[in-house]
Amino acid sequence: MAGKPAFSAVIPGKLEYPFETPAAGSVQEVASGVLWVHMPLPFAPDHVNLWLVADGGAWTLVDCGLASSKTRSLWEQIFARNPGRRPIGRVIVTHYHPDHIGLAGWLATKFELVPWMTKAEFLTAHAACHGVGGTGYARLREFFASHGLDPSRLDAAGVQDGSYRRGVEPLPDTFHRIRHGDRIDIGGEPWRVIVGYGHAPEHAALYSERGRVLISGDMLLPRISTNVSVWPVEPDGDPLGDFLDSLNRFSELAADTLVLPSHGRPFRGLHARIAELKAHHQARLDALAQVCGQPRTAAELLAGLFGREFNDYQLLFAMGEAIAHLNHLWRKGMVRRAAGSDGTWRYVRVA
Numbered sequence: 001m002a003g004k005p006a007f008s009a010v011i012p013g014k015l016e017y018p019f020e021t022p023a024a025g026s027v028q029e030v031a032s033g034v035l036w037v038h039m040p041l042p043f044a045p046d047h048v049n050l051w052l053v054a055d056g057g058a059w060t061l062v063d064c065g066l067a068s069s070k071t072r073s074l075w076e077q078i079f080a081r082n083p084g085r086r087p088i089g090r091v092i093v094t095h096y097h098p099d100h101i102g103l104a105g106w107l108a109t110k111f112e113l114v115p116w117m118t119k120a121e122f123l124t125a126h127a128a129c130h131g132v133g134g135t136g137y138a139r140l141r142e143f144f145a146s147h148g149l150d151p152s153r154l155d156a157a158g159v160q161d162g163s164y165r166r167g168v169e170p171l172p173d174t175f176h177r178i179r180h181g182d183r184i185d186i187g188g189e190p191w192r193v194i195v196g197y198g199h200a201p202e203h204a205a206l207y208s209e210r211g212r213v214l215i216s217g218d219m220l221l222p223r224i225s226t227n228v229s230v231w232p233v234e235p236d237g238d239p240l241g242d243f244l245d246s247l248n249r250f251s252e253l254a255a256d257t258l259v260l261p262s263h264g265r266p267f268r269g270l271h272a273r274i275a276e277l278k279a280h281h282q283a284r285l286d287a288l289a290q291v292c293g294q295p296r297t298a299a300e301l302l303a304g305l306f307g308r309e310f311n312d313y314q315l316l317f318a319m320g321e322a323i324a325h326l327n328h329l330w331r332k333g334m335v336r337r338a339a340g341s342d343g344t345w346r347y348v349r350v351a
């Protein structure tokens, strides 16, 4: 399940982008002692951003890149150039998706370290790697069928067991636990851990109050909206409610904060971006509530919700996201949910 990250929509914002994108596998300084590493990905979005933060005589690296020979060879080239004449002294992982945790095990062995991350992300990575705890493809197929999707469409889209594992092996089997509110000393500067929900179980962002720099991971992206999906492991969950609540934690940060996102360019304007994301989700919720005048399955609503049909890997995330919006309306009491005689969930507006 969930081998690749995906994001639902492009939302243009009035944001300020102080830096141009560096070449793949090169590094660029974006704040005092903070380097941007731009790593290509073989799927959309086509790159992931990783961050080296000066930490005394070493670097603290935030996120690792996908476990692939391409990423490993780009890392080897970076290590050979030895930026700042520092080794990697610590690795912090924002969340369990393969483009973020992927090479954590490789780096842990190479630099003899234990990656820092939240407990839910560490355990979810191991569950997803082995397809247990509700993360296997059979469960996903069954779950989406209960929301009206013909399972052959998922098969045809190339969704299968093992894709997560290929992007992360070998995973580290020990970790150093971080929690919401922790202050991590990096090079004498305290970076506060801000945990967010809705995209991943216990996603960690990092904020330097003094530098007014936020390493936002996937919780705050400049152009694409973060994927927020219901997965079979928590079928009645409200990840959209969780995500919108989590955005409030970022609203409290300084207006001129430099945001370092995992996808897209560093930007300023986080309050405007948060307002756009909230408006985007509200517009989708309003549109869904409208069309649920008649009982509807999530699968029936896909094209209307996203403005296009899906016949590729994105179908997985579009379905998860459609159910997330419907479950949010349901949990708010705006729609009812009932299983029809065919066992399929249908949602209908409360009159």
Ligand SMILES: [Zn+2]
Pocket (backbone or CB within 6 Å): 005, 095, 097, 199, 200, 218
């Ligand atoms: Zn992610």
